[in-house]
Amino acid sequence: MFSSKEGFKEAFLKKLEMTCGKSFGESTKRDHYSTLGQMVREYVSTSWINTNERYRMGKGKQVYYLSIEFLLGRLLQHNLMNLEMEELVRDGLEDLGIDLYELEETESDAGLGNGGLGRLAACFMDSLASLDLPGHGCGIRYKHGLFEQKIVDGYQVELPEQWLRHGHVWEVRRAELAIDVPFWGEVKTKEENGKLLFHHVNAETITAVPYDMPIVGYKTDTVNTLRLWNAEPAPFPADQDILKYKRETESVSEFLYPDDTHDEGKILRLKQQYFLVSASIRSIIRSHRKRYGSLHSFPEHVGIHINDTHPVLAIPELMRILVDEEGMQWDAAWKITVQTVSYTNHTTLTEALEKWPVRIFQPLLPRIYMIVEEINERFCRSLWERYPGDWKHIERMAIIAHDEVKMAHLALVGSFSVNGVASLHTEILKKQEMNDFYQIYPEKFNNKTNGITHRRWLLKANPMLAQLISDGIGDHWIREPERLSELVKYREDVAFLQQLSIVKHRNKERLAARMEEQTGIAIDPSSIFDIQVKRLHAYKRQLLNILHVMYLSNRLKEDSSFHIHPRTFIFGAKASPGYYYAKKIIKLIHTVAEKVNHDPFLADRLKIVFLENYRVSLAEEVFPAADISEQISTASKEASGTGNMKFMMNGAITVGTLDGANVEMKERAGAENLFIFGLTADQVQNYYQNGGYHSMDYYHHDNRIRQVVNQLTNGFFPDMDDEFEPIVDSLLMENDQYFVLRDFDAYVTIQKQAGKIYENQEKWRKMCLMNIAGSGYFSSDRTINQYAEEIWHLNK
Structure with missing residues (x-):
């Protein structure tokens, strides 16, 4: 677009005056964004026209x-990155006293x-x-x-x-x-x-x-x-x-x-x-x-x-x-x-x-x-x-x-x-x-x-990790993402793994600041960031996740010998406006969060954050910061998933069922580098076809389950009355269609295992590295x- 920074600044100021009808001194941040966006779009117009002409003639x-x-x-930063202009534009705007990051925040x-x-x-x-x-x-x-x-x-x-x-x-x-x-x-x-x-x-x-x-x-x-x-x-x-x-x-x-x-x-x-x-x-x-x-x-x-x-x-x-x-x-x-x-x-x-x-x-x-x-x-x-x-x-x-x-x-x-x-x-x-x-x-x-585009979900969303990878194996992975597998050679490299850990911590600090700004909740970046962000649907089992949080809260309050590494549970999800049941689960997550986050006894060990209005720009901050990726759908119900791939590419470790693309992720990263639990797709299908599952049995025979289910309606949450009755009915009266109670014990066990391994940071970092190394296959370029x-x- 421009051969020099000076050329860019001159063109930017001229364009601003022409399009906004005001001087630079009177202009606003939105004027700056609009001017830059128009400049970029006009610049790509020649290639756009030529591409269409090429298609027409061929x-x-x-x-x-x-x-x-x-x-x-x-699209602003994404387009600048694809056009190889990001650095020149950032430097030029900086000379004018404009922060490119703030302009990106202006874009809806x-x-x-x-x-x-x-x-x-x-x-x-x-x-x-x-x-x-x-x-x-x-x-x-x-x-x-x-x-x-x-x-x-x-x-x-x-x-x-x-x-x-x-x-x-x-x-x-x-x-x-x-x-x-x-x-x-x-x-x-x-x-x-x-x-x-x-x-x-x-x-x-x-x-x-x-x-x-x-x-x-x-x-x-x-x-x-x-x-x-x-x-x-x-x-x-x-x-x-x-x-x-x-x-x-x-x-x-x-x-x-x-x-x-x-x-x-x-x-x-x-x-x-x-x-x-x-x-x-x-x-x-x-x-x-x-x-x-x-x-x-x-x-x-x-x-x-x-x-x-x-x-x-x-x-x-x-x-x-x-x-x-x-x-x-x-x-x-x-x-x-x-x-x-x-x-x-x-x-x-x-x-x-x-x-x-x-x-x-x-x-x-x-x-x-x-x-x-x-x-x-x-x-x-x-x-x-x-x-x-x-x-x-x-x-x-x-x-x-x-x-x-x-x-x-x-x-x-x-x-x-x-x-x-x-x-x-x-x-x-x-x-x-x-x-x-x-x-x-x-x-x-x-x-x-x-697949997912690794350019947005790694190169753009996680520039520190992208730079570390390029320093280690060169930047050919950007054109050929499957060459991320070359990272395996650093599996025993203590210095490289330490750098990987530093990048993760900085991304966690960034997300923690964002969450405190939005919710007022102070988050410890050294806690485990355990994240489930996706559409709210019963089969995706956000309910299993929040019931597990309730179980942890109960254990910590009742058993002085029970220890967990401090953990922050992060949710982000929209429920379809007419999906009554999904909205009840959102209310439950917030009700549990209200109780847990204000309990001084749990203050240093458990926190729950719900990210309002989950969207792509927010996701770009979430994926790089994750330690644990929650992919816990009822086996056979999730066709593929793509959030699972974004987490994997950013070095999070999957806690998940053998569902959708989790199966292939396990093959690419190695079974020892994921935490797999629960019913298989064949077992789920067998229950659907032949029966044999009775959720009430799990309620009666597992004290942990009975306690958390009872807490939904027994006054444990003040002023909730019958708010969560539909959830209890779905689990007991309607025989738990998505096997939440059936997989509860396996989920508790695998989460305990994940927490224990996290405390062995050397092993955890190797697992992170192996996930990144195995993620190149899940680029949308291959698909x-x-x-x-x-x-x-x-x-x-």
Whole structure:
């Protein structure tokens, strides 16, 4: 961008005056951030244009990654780092009396996602650009994202996430490329030249306006595009209620995951999903048609990847365009569709495999429903030929059954590739959850273990550790992360391990200062930082964690001979607004924290901190500071996890079940360098299929369990009355669906072991080193290379 620091300063001051209309002396921190952001975006524009031109002129394939979430985090420092400008800009701003770190703090996290699904999509975008691969993202430009979490008296309160309040410096509005998306209305048919034609009439139209964001690769000229669609009113009939129409239109891109407890929320969610895929696919087709004319070669030049079930309507929408607008015969259109679309499954949870009631789906998307019906009819006919007379089998596999449209089934039938996101997860899909489909389409199923971008989660988030690694093995690991394995040679190097420990302690001091600033709780950085940060869900078992904290508190109070190394338990999680049970667990964590943190007897031994409004920018401070990484989901329930990888890469040691990618992490780091406990996936599945688990037995026969469960309702927590009754009911009356009580003893035992080993710092440091050395495999660069070679067939 600039050949010298002086050149940068001159350009910065000139840009500031031009864009803000004020002198430097009158300018604010936000003015400085906005000016710098615009300078960076304008600088990458040349590479962005050249990248798009290169893709247009070339005949290679491009992939479009459709996702309901893209959890990007802050982009200023990330982009400066990728452009190799961070040092020059930092020094230039310092001369002007501006702290670059403070400018980064001014930037809002983009409110475009919630958890691992969205962060994975963001990591994939980074890797595609950094590996010079032609891949773009398509999502929704949510005005308020999910929500901003506030904790009031221990309860989660949701506030609108105002991330766009001051605009977004990285986006470019492309109004000339807007697309009208139809809803409601009816379908008229007429015969013309012996062919039946379909016309969607009397529809309510919403205009999708694209906002493009540059995705800057690391030390490369490649700049890919993330296209986010904003819902805006289209021209409407004069007799329509204008305010009502405007309100309903804009709600489509207002919030991520509207509460779908009632029909109104279900309709809005389904609207969002069709809005995303219709606008995206028609935009993709428009570009393809401009370049190639015909759509007959579409799969040779375009790959459409659907990230989980939310964008599955891409399949019938592509069919609609090919049949209705291109005039293709069904079989030809179906062949193109299946060859174009690939699908990633992210869950084994039944409730997460979306199903839409026909009574909502059919009137909202009349033509799309007709196409899904036709896909279903043809699929069921093929099943009848394979399983003649076996109505139950056909009913089980049908795309439409019991007045519901099953989105995962549509994805399985209408795509050429179906991948899980960890080896265990993929095997569960093949052998259990999707076995019926695996029997018919074994060639479709494959595994792509998730990864994270090591550039953000190590190089950016933990610069001290990154520098130590580069000092030890050179900086080639930044381009080839699997070469982190070369760190193994320092396993017996006392000086290097001591430096590793110093880096960890400094990161803990930084997080401790942040936590005290936010919560007022003073934290000892020499205590064990035991951290569980992730979406709040029953299967992730934050409940097991906090029950263990209650047990430790009880032991310390009752048994003077009981010793533990001082420990700080750190939680961060948002509960979905309509997820009543998850909110109860947040309240429980705060209730226990209130009691423990104000008990002078426990003051030097136990502390509990809940990090409000957990997000990417906060996560970048959390992962480098962790000693213990809590990955304690019920085995078989977590598809992969990516937080586990971020902790591992930053030298934290996993306390976890053999679930998701924990299995492969154990293989890479060595079983002796993780703390594995609890039921296996096979054991869990055996309980589900054959019964035999009775949670009440564990309650009656384990005094520790009985004590902590009773404390939830016996007045141990003053003024709580029946606040935690739903938790007790889930554990005892509803037979503890996620085996919290079954794994309690194993968890207590493994935590005791972890605490004991921590006091042997020489051994602990070696374990940390082995985790970092084994983490390179879990880079999203490896994952994306596998997608590119084995699914998308992309060339650099």
